[in-house]
Amino acid sequence: MPDKSTAQDMPDLRTDGIAALEWAAGYLDRVGDLPVLAQVNPGEIRAALPVAAPEEGEPFSSVLRDLEDLLLPGVTHWQHPRYFGYFATSASEPAILAELLAATLNSVAILWRTAPAATELEEVVLDWTAQLLGLPAGWHGHIEDSASTSTLAAIIAAREATGRDVVACSEQAHSSVEKAVRMLGMRLRRIPCDGEFRMRADLLGDLDDVAAVVATVGSTATTSVDPVSAVADACARTGSWLHVDAAYAGAAMVCPEHRWAFAGVDRADSLVVNAHKWMLTPFDCSLLWTNRPADFRAAFSLVPEYLRTPDAEDGLSLSEYGPALGRRFRALKLWAVLRCHGRSGLQAHIRSGVRLAELFEGWVAAEPGWELCAPRPFSVVCFRLVGSDERNRELLERVNAGGEIFISHAMLNERYVLRLAVGQMRTTKADVQWAWDVLRREAGAFADADADADAGVAT
């Protein structure tokens, strides 16, 4: 039976806040001891929850208790040091606290007047980040929730600027490109890739009908790098818009030694880099820059009378540069990250991820019975057990079900491939070693089972 609320029970930011903070800190202390992948079946969490909201308010302690008892078993731990799935991410402490502060202020940046600090800080931190990444001076940046929205916005701006309705991207481009094209009722052209999963710019063909080409630096499956300069040349010939999707890898530009991969990005019309992937910032924080802000504004500005203010002449309302009117104070967490980690902290985080992935890659390369499946430009290793797709699929399910590590997969040249993505800030060499040990152990169990089967032993 739910606890009944009394006047004293009304949630209080100080007393309940201490308890929430202690839960959060304790969670991060022990997250490495929890199974990475939630060990529940579909519907199990739902079934554990009441079918209706309470009539009277309950104390916040009940919420914390049920978070621990009922929800936590259903959490896949993105903050776990052995989370290696998709792209591993990190919510660093300054950013977590900044989210508390942003929720407290509850600034809604529908236009400058309603949130001057949120609006101007967003411009400032996007400028700071542009400098850190070595982007050209003067690009205009703002924050969207996800790369899905950033890419959607860029494609709309491109369509409006060009009057065309085709979008071209490589076979390895993220699904959000195809989704945006479908949402907009436009047409998609898939460009084949070379043997290293990079767009064949020589096959772009005639771009006369192409509104935008989406080039990817750090593609989702293999983190391959499209030849952006060559794509930029092709776009320049027909006035097609060049959108660069560096949602994951863009963060690596903070390190000079990785800048080679971004040659030509300075010629993009728009660029997306997700701070919530490899830049220590919790979801959601997708950074979208453009060197054609007037085209974004032309596509998205719609200021009805009730939102007109004398300040509007200053053109500072960031809702005029993207799809949504209501905008959250996301800049605060990115500001906290940039302040508390600094350039050196971001560089150290990138370098750690790359170094650990390189180590793992070396172990796979040296081990008989395993193979690497793609070059590794950054912190993601594509590999597999020599053998059938079915065996690799089974191996992935086994290692994930065990809860010690979590990895994901991809299809490359119609082969099922395992992916180990390093990027969680808690991940150490011991964690990557652990992953390799688990993979070899579980693969070994197959071998034993096979041997038993061959020998006619019941398993």
Place this chain on the structure above:
Amino acid sequence: MPDKSTAQDMPDLRTDGIAALEWAAGYLDRVGDLPVLAQVNPGEIRAALPVAAPEEGEPFSSVLRDLEDLLLPGVTHWQHPRYFGYFATSASEPAILAELLAATLNSVAILWRTAPAATELEEVVLDWTAQLLGLPAGWHGHIEDSASTSTLAAIIAAREATGRDVVACSEQAHSSVEKAVRMLGMRLRRIPCDGEFRMRADLLGDLDDVAAVVATVGSTATTSVDPVSAVADACARTGSWLHVDAAYAGAAMVCPEHRWAFAGVDRADSLVVNAHKWMLTPFDCSLLWTNRPADFRAAFSLVPEYLRTPDAEDGLSLSEYGPALGRRFRALKLWAVLRCHGRSGLQAHIRSGVRLAELFEGWVAAEPGWELCAPRPFSVVCFRLVGSDERNRELLERVNAGGEIFISHAMLNERYVLRLAVGQMRTTKADVQWAWDVLRREAGAFADADADADAGVAT
């Protein structure tokens, strides 16, 4: 000069968290003493900030210090008891703490497996809220960031389901409808309103080419209520999709005495209600229900190979029902709100807002020299000083510049109208009285200045 970070300085969730929490609690203690509208000029906040990110990390205390010293002057205080602009909103304490917890977990619900708890809790709290609002059983709900996105998604689903490209809405519909139509390259049809700013359903005409009609319950300027039942009849005749925008007013359905305004909403194909407006939840939390989930899924489902999992057969990935792939754990804050306030707490909040708006409306009605400009179904009063648009515009700027209250405006029948929107949880009768006193005082100052001018006195 920025503080240099040392090992001891690395932000810590416990020690820095206590300081952040104390800042947040202290801010809410004193927010009523701050000027509601930020008293800064465009560019002022930006100019106060460094031009580049620090090289080395700084302690979190520097972030808190600069939040207080540099950013706070640029904050328009949405949590202020005398914030009466646009739609007044509230971030209640349980929801603020839930945002801290959500950022700590950093669950990214790209698909069920990556966030079972976030996915299933989202379904559960949308079901709970549907019950509280009296929606039909069995509707499928999920959360988007803003009503802009919810309405965009509904229009896309409608276009896919009908194969048509016209969207109809009233002249008083929110700008997000027009923006969505522009983004999608569709066509907009504006339906005239009656004298009380409600859609003239009799003028809908032939809907054969209409993908969706957007009916509004609680329009942005006056909170007028479109005749949803009549619109539903018209939609039924041609198979047009009925999307109901109750972004602001939908929360009032929690009170039986307000249900009259929502007659016919049960016949909608989709419905948006923003929990971040009048439901004690900080931005962003836009609730989108549909009774045609298969049509949403048909429009938005795109599961590339690298996201396919054995769980996918259960169809529980909410990214298949909307534009974005990455989804934040927004359900946690709504859950905290529903748990800690309960049905009775939500009802009390709505009733308080309506009662205070009714009081204010009565004062305006009784005062010579002032006039009401629209009916008041909920908690927003449209009124003006008898006189020119210019005088009312000047009055609004004066009262907002003073910082005691913040109100916004609208154009109704080509007249400039003032809007007082009640909805902040801290607002009391004394605050509404204060607003009325400020408005009359500043209007009186005009009268004095006019008298002086008439008498030839320099002002």
